[in-house]
Amino acid sequence: MKTSIATVSISGTLDAKLQAIADAGYDGAEIFENDLLSTHLSAREIGAMMRDLGLACTMFQPFRDLEGLPAEQRARAFDRLERKFDVMEELGTDLLLACSSCSPIAEGNRERIVADLADAGERAARRGLRIGYEALAWGRHINDHRDAWSIVRDVDHPAIGLVLDSFHSLSRRIPSSSIGDIRPEKLFIVQVADAPVLNMDLLQWSRHFRSMPGQGDFPLDDWAEAIRRIGYDGYWSLEIFNDRFRAGSAHGVALDGYRSLRLMQGGIARAASGASALPAKARPLGVEFIEFAASHEEAEALGGMLRPLGFRPTARHRTKDVTRWQQGGINIVVNCEPEGLAHSFDVVHGASVCAIGLAVEDVPAALARAEFLRVPRFEQAVAPGEWPIPSVRGVGGSLLYFVDAATREAMWAHEFPHALEPLPEAPLLTSIDHIAQTMQYEEFLSWLLFYVALFDLEKTPQLEIADPMGLVQSQAVESADRSVRFTLNGSLAAQSLTSRFVQNYFGAGVQHVAFATGDAFAASESAASKGLERLAIPRNYHDDLEARWGLEGNLADRMAADDLLYDRDGEAEYFQFYSRAFARRVFFEVVERRGYEGYGAANAPIRLAAQARHKPDLNGL
Ligand SMILES: O=C(O)c1ccc(O)c(O)c1
């Protein structure tokens, strides 16, 4: 797949954008006219810079309001066209994007449009250039790629072809099967963007909310597959108008774009050949362990929460100051080493989750997928005799270890041979239900893409949750069998719990870990009786539950007594309770699912308000 990105997609000055695009590994870039107008470098210098960086100039764009104009304006438009041809020669590209006219004085007469494009094609051909015609979703007369294609076909000039842009087609829900009619030599370039489904004006949606493939809701795999099937082998060029990206890091956004094209490439190739030669997404089989970094003092306090929840310290590491806590199928590792990554983590963040171990089917395959996406590996010195566990960098610089499902028992036995206390006989908690990660709003889409591109995880619809101090954006990624679930949270509101976490924690990280239980009532009572401080839930909430769901008998009273929250989806039910925050940072949740697949989003505002009661001051958690 030949990759390209429009310069409008990232932040910075044009020369800095091109550097970032080259560093991220693209084959080419489209020069967006505004970027050229605002740089002090000449078109010729930009062209030379691109050649030095090894970037093809895939297109110059956009040229607006070319077709259907009255005589006087038409003459001016064609003069302007010749001037832009000069710029293209200097840049070193032969392709110009002409988007369908939005001019209020443009005529919609089809013969006129065909004749104008034929004339433009003649002029382009004389200079060895080409023009790609794109139907803007809000074009005045032409706003559907099917119409643009029928015009291009009728113009029938070698210098006039079509530009397909996924946003314009999919925002209007034009069936991708219609792409089958397009002749591949007439498809001059393909522009790619995803977007969340929003019910809003097409132009505003396009100019502010486009996202990278995999970050939004468009059926891009079908669309790309339809393009592959006609035999297209040109550039796949990202064109992402997004306010967040234009305010973000050019290198970060360029790399995300590169990953998103790799993700799409995998989708196309898989559809094409059944089993592709590309590294497939890693299939996660479960959370093998969660590792906390902590000082001895913090480890003591953490133990004071883990014990009432039913965990026991079962073993010590062979050589390191690391303890394994266990219950049911859950492993929590508490790392008090005075050096290494965990210690650095503790120094920066205080006691916190520094690593997550995911069981995967095939570790080398997972590492190959990471490399394919340019996800950095993390390598730490391995002591003699130590079991090496490969890892990559995850959210906030924490580590994601890949644990081979076949050898994990041997790994535990080898690394943690010194037995401490026996396992609890009847575990209250059985597994890790989900891990909630909190991050800056600006990096939310980046981590969403990270998870769906690296792993075989599906995203749930994006939600907005009301914190008493502002809105929080929340979305989950989960494996098909639900053995791995992450929830991602980010907020623009400076005082929301989410933002306070990011401020206090100095960055993104794990905000809470949710454990699964078969009996939330018993778990809550047992934990409280052994000294776990639960998050108190107001009685008004339980009264409302009773009114809303017509609960049987004393169920609402029992939930109130146990500080439980409740949700229902059809017949499926969900019970949850929370601990108070550990070190004002990380907290635990316990959930009981009776066929329920969500995360209790309806309860999140209640939980956030209950947590806000403990907010000591404007900067505290
Ligand atoms: O929003 C626009 O005007 C615009 C310009 C050029 C494009 O290629 C496009 O898809 C949209």
Ligand SMILES: [Mg+2]
């Ligand atoms: Mg476009």
